[in-house]
Amino acid sequence: MEQSPSPKLQKVTPREYSQDEAARPSSQTARATLALREMLVQGLFRPGERIREVPLAAKLDVSRIPLHLALERLVHEGFLEMHPRRGFIVQHFSTVDIYDSIELRGMLEGAAARLGAERLRDAKDLAPMESTAADMLALVRKSKLSIDGFRRYIDLNAEFHAHLIALAHSRMLQRAIERACTLPFASPSAFLKRQTISPDLRELFLISADQHFQIIEAIAGREGMRAEIITREHARVARRNLEDALRSREVPSDIPGAKLIIA
Amino acid sequence: MEQSPSPKLQKVTPREYSQDEAARPSSQTARATLALREMLVQGLFRPGERIREVPLAAKLDVSRIPLHLALERLVHEGFLEMHPRRGFIVQHFSTVDIYDSIELRGMLEGAAARLGAERLRDAKDLAPMESTAADMLALVRKSKLSIDGFRRYIDLNAEFHAHLIALAHSRMLQRAIERACTLPFASPSAFLKRQTISPDLRELFLISADQHFQIIEAIAGREGMRAEIITREHARVARRNLEDALRSREVPSDIPGAKLIIA
DNA sequence: CGTTTGAGAAATGCATGCATTTTGGAGGAT
DNA sequence: ATCCTCCAAAATGCATGCATTTCTCAAACG
Numbered sequence: 001m002e003q004s005p006s007p008k009l010q011k012v013t014p015r016e017y018s019q020d021e022a023a024r025p026s027s028q029t030a031r032a033t034l035a036l037r038e039m040l041v042q043g044l045f046r047p048g049e050r051i052r053e054v055p056l057a058a059k060l061d062v063s064r065i066p067l068h069l070a071l072e073r074l075v076h077e078g079f080l081e082m083h084p085r086r087g088f089i090v091q092h093f094s095t096v097d098i099y100d101s102i103e104l105r106g107m108l109e110g111a112a113a114r115l116g117a118e119r120l121r122d123a124k125d126l127a128p129m130e131s132t133a134a135d136m137l138a139l140v141r142k143s144k145l146s147i148d149g150f151r152r153y154i155d156l157n158a159e160f161h162a163h164l165i166a167l168a169h170s171r172m173l174q175r176a177i178e179r180a181c182t183l184p185f186a187s188p189s190a191f192l193k194r195q196t197i198s199p200d201l202r203e204l205f206l207i208s209a210d211q212h213f214q215i216i217e218a219i220a221g222r223e224g225m226r227a228e229i230i231t232r233e234h235a236r237v238a239r240r241n242l243e244d245a246l247r248s249r250e251v252p253s254d255i256p257g258a259k260l261i262i263a
Numbered sequence: 264m265e266q267s268p269s270p271k272l273q274k275v276t277p278r279e280y281s282q283d284e285a286a287r288p289s290s291q292t293a294r295a296t297l298a299l300r301e302m303l304v305q306g307l308f309r310p311g312e313r314i315r316e317v318p319l320a321a322k323l324d325v326s327r328i329p330l331h332l333a334l335e336r337l338v339h340e341g342f343l344e345m346h347p348r349r350g351f352i353v354q355h356f357s358t359v360d361i362y363d364s365i366e367l368r369g370m371l372e373g374a375a376a377r378l379g380a381e382r383l384r385d386a387k388d389l390a391p392m393e394s395t396a397a398d399m400l401a402l403v404r405k406s407k408l409s410i411d412g413f414r415r416y417i418d419l420n421a422e423f424h425a426h427l428i429a430l431a432h433s434r435m436l437q438r439a440i441e442r443a444c445t446l447p448f449a450s451p452s453a454f455l456k457r458q459t460i461s462p463d464l465r466e467l468f469l470i471s472a473d474q475h476f477q478i479i480e481a482i483a484g485r486e487g488m489r490a491e492i493i494t495r496e497h498a499r500v501a502r503r504n505l506e507d508a509l510r511s512r513e514v515p516s517d518i519p520g521a522k523l524i525i526a
Numbered sequence: 527c528g529t530t531t532g533a534g535a536a537a538t539g540c541a542t543g544c545a546t547t548t549t550g551g552a553g554g555a556t
Numbered sequence: 557a558t559c560c561t562c563c564a565a566a567a568t569g570c571a572t573g574c575a576t577t578t579c580t581c582a583a584a585c586g
Contacts (some may be wrong), residue, residue, distance in 0.1 A: 026347060027569065052537070052582060063571050065328065068538090072332065076339045078438065084289060085538065100435040104374075111370055172363040172449075179442050186435075196409065290539065315567070326541050331568090348547060348568065530585070537578070548567070555560075 003187045012117075034059050040079045040090070041184050045258020047092030050209040051080070053207045075184040078187045079260075092262045093185075095246070099239060101186035106235025108121045108177045109188075113162060113227035116167030126216055129163040132156050133212035140205045143244055154189050164231070165263035167219065183255035200244055208237045286460060291325045295333035301355070303446050310355030316341070340445040342523075355525045358509070364449035369498025370453075371440045372427060377491035378440075379430030380482045389479055392426040395419050396475035403468045413444045416468075417452050423475055424451045427494070428513020430482065432513050436488045447519035454504040462505060471500045 025031035039045065057067045071088045074080045081089045120126070123151075136156045139149055164175050181187040194201065211234040218227035245255055290296040300497065302308065334351050337343045344352045364410075383389070399419045402412055413514045428437050444450040474497040481490035508518055 028571095029569080032471075054537070064538090065540095065572095069332075069335065069570095073333060084293075086579095087538070096433075097435055098434045102433055104439055107370065107374055111367075170359075170363045172360055172367055172443075176367055176439065176443055180435075180439055196559050292539080317567070326566090328540050328542095330572095332540095349549095350568070529579090531583085533580100537576105537579075539576080541574085542572090544569105544571085546567105546569080546570105549565085550563105550584095551565105552563090553561085555581105556558085 007235075009059060010129055021083040026160060029069045029073075032060055032062045032067050033073050036070055036074055037077070037079070040074065040260070041257050043257070045090045047090050047260050047262055049090045051087075051088040051090065053087065058212050076128070079183070083181055091260065093215070093260050094260065094263050098185045098242065101183060102190075102235055102242075103182050105186055105188070105238075107178070108173065108180055109161065110228040110237060112165050112168040112170070112173055112177065112233040113215055113219060113231040114169055114224040115173065115226045118165065119169050120167065120222065122216035123220055125167065126220055129160060129167070130213075130216050131158045132163060133209065133216060136160065136212065137209040139208050140202075143223045145204050148194070154192050157192065164215070182214070186241070188235075188238070189243060193256075194241070194245060198244070198248070201241070204237055204244075208234065211237070225238035268470065282474070284446070291329035291498050292332045292425065293324055295325045295330050296299055297335050299333055299337055299397065300340070300342065303337065304520050306520070307354045310353050310525055312353045313349075314351040314353065316350065332481075340417070351397050356372070356520070356523050358448075358524065361448045361505065361524070364443070364446060365498055365502045365505075366448055367451075368440070368443050368451070368501075369495040371436065371443055372424065372498060373491040374493040375431035375433070375436055375440065376478055376482060376494040377487040378433055378436065379427065380485050380487035380490045382432050383482060386483055388430065389483055390407065392423060392430070393476075393479055395423045395426060396479060397422065398457070399475065400472040403465075403472050417455050420455065421452055430511070448505070451498075451501070453519050454501055454508060456519075457504070457508055461507070464504070465508075467500055467504060473477065 025034055036069055045051070046104060048260065051071065053064050053067055053071070057064045062070075066071045071080060075088065081091055084090065136153060137152050139145070142149070145153065156248065165177055168174070172201070184190060211230055214230045215227055215234065218224075242255070288297055299395045308314070311405065314336070316327050316330055316332065323330065325333075334343060335345065338351065341355055342355055347353065352420055399416060402408070402416050402419070406410070408416065412464045428440055431437070447453060474493055477493045481487075481493060504517070
């Protein structure tokens, strides 16, 4: 049955997604959050722009309460800024901010790698990570990556990083890393969806895949410092990737959140 | 004028606070957030307990909307966990979690110190930090700290750390540090309010005050690595402080959020 | 011509009530 | 005694409407 005050039917349109729990919007708030995040990444809001809730609620076809909840969540993700009685402002980012975000992620994941080496109990705990790394290397060694191959690469990459973080056995560090990766250009999967696959980019993929194995080897050998250093350097691949994209003046659609970047 | 649906008058009771913007609750949501955070730190909720919104809203004398907003904020601060259609659960923490939190803050503040050394433009930017450090040292060298002296020490300590973070000139790192310090036992001011001031504790205060000067000196000399290492070690003072408190089986009221600690 | 003021318009904060979902336990079956 | 079934009670999600605050801009003032 429909809620009596609701004028519209079947607002929640369940879509077929892979397995992401958040991807299947079970509530108006989740729907609004997903839609808004996508709009922000796509650059449909100008940095510094004030968001008016009533028209936006009408546009997204949700009420103001779930919209407000979604906006607050996006504040915590770093997309927006909240001013107590003045509404929400779209954040802007500089290239330095992006570089710092990547460096920050490198630091945190590096710490996770070191902790992983220090706290490793059984060498067999590395098996799934090694399997993932092997799959990635095989994928990269193939001639040309198809669209599906690209998607699979991104999934495997996320999987590898999730394994790495889990090895640290630290809830607090895991939380910090998740928080640091909420912005689209800070995540390990950022700058991976570039369509222009230059030879340089292909080299970067190979280097990245090799680093995965070096990280595993260092953790297996309890070489905490080595694991940390390689992992930090591993994050730098994202930076080189971005620099390459900026140098070749790529279309902004290939750079996540490009429209939010100022100067 | 009062809102017509509201049955009670003058809900917002403005109190005299120092200067904290959030300390002067300008909205029901802010009021609820402050009250709930205090209740959580005081241990009025059991870890793992489910929070029912309706009775709690009645108890806090706010409506369910601002209460729900406050609960979501406390989720982001790390006090609570949200389950989509099942409400909020009070988080629990282990001593390892606390140690990891302190270590994490040390890492991030250490990075801020290194960046501060790398990005320092004018040596005069260190002047306010040096002044704060001098005030703290003078305070610690005095015979016995009064209650007001204690409060002042805590304020100065927060000031020093704020200066340090600002020197990094990194919005992203600043955000990460703020997020990492939201839990009461992770902040630089944690474990400072202990009433039992043992000789060991006094030594820790002196060591801490000295470290402040070493950090400043390292940044002034552009010794990024040294600044980072000392700052990491500086965070360890909080750990030693906590270990001392646990060893002497102090009353839980002196340990922030002690009631949320399990095992 | 730039600044201030004030009134109307619009936006946010939130109190309330209804629909849906979850929960907890009584009753029955195994 | 344990497990399943099902129903009532309670809890969450949110749509709506009102009060207060903020914003806008035009007219008056300096």
